[in-house]
């Protein structure tokens with residue numbers, strides 16, 4: 321199993337605050353200029369430096385499609401793996417975009433969320449190990465039956481929660497849920513279960529309605545189920561800084577949803593479609609790119625790592 325998502329010693333220096341020679345020394349890589357480290361090596365070093373990997377669950381939700389939910393989920397997941405997190409993506413979208421984007425093709429006896437939500441212990445067998453510390457619960461069209469099988473509020477409250485609890489037992493550090501663009505059972509169940517919700521938004525005139533609706537629904541669902549308010553963040557995506565309109569939207573976003581808005585954004589970039597073409601994320605290659613730079617900052621912001 322070759323690893324695509326390794327971290328360079330230099331990057332580890334930047335997130336840990338330790339100096340490069342100390343890191344090379346620690347791993348016995350004194351002779352290499354900028355060695356690459358596995359997720360487990362990064363995990364070990366970060367822990368030694370005092371970083372705490374406490375399990376977090378995040379869902380990417382927007383009732384609108386095409387805003388970058390899947391891209392955000394897989395790109396952040398791959399960065400988290402590089403940062404040493406034992407990471408799992410739950411693909412709950414019947415379209416299976418995250419599964420496809422990570423180059424996984426389902427086999428006959430693979431399990432998806434629809435088959436296991438009633439027996440969460442099965443998640444252990446259902447997970448596909450993409451590489452060290454990088455796991456996927458794949459999805460296919462059968463997940464669209466969820467709206468029929470997971471149709472009562474009590475089960476909706478428990479379904480995703482049950483899986484997350486099991487993943488905590490399995491010592492995962494990060495659980496990311498890629499949701500479909502609807503308000504079906506999978507989304508309601510995710511809203512009930514996760515610590516944090518990230519709403520990616522495209523930087524255009526049609527986005528505001530989507531944000532408003534999503535925030536409203538999240539609030540209503542959490543209160544209907546008697547849950548405390550979740551942490552909700554808006555991630556501004558597809559920002560084209562050359563356009564005056566982009567500045568206008570950014571201002572509007574700040575004014576209307578300022579308290580939710582993340583302090584960093586993702587620029588429009590062809591890096592994402594190029595990565596998708598290769599069924600990998602922007603972090604699989606060594607080149608510098610805007611897509612990488614932006615998601616690196618988003619990841620550092622979310623995980624509270626290294627100042628930029």
Ligand SMILES: Nc1ncnc2c1ncn2[C@@H]1O[C@H](COP(=O)(O)OP(=O)(O)O)[C@@H](O)[C@H]1O
Nearest residue numbers: 385386387388389390391558587588589592593
């Ligand atoms: N910042 C970006 N710049 C350019 N294209 C992007 C960006 N973010 C996402 N995309 C592209 O937009 C399309 C829709 O993104 P996707 O993540 O599938 O959205 P969703 O999951 O919300 O439907 C994909 O082709 C993706 O590669």
Ligand SMILES: [Mg+2]
Nearest residue numbers: 389390413417
């Ligand atoms: Mg998607």
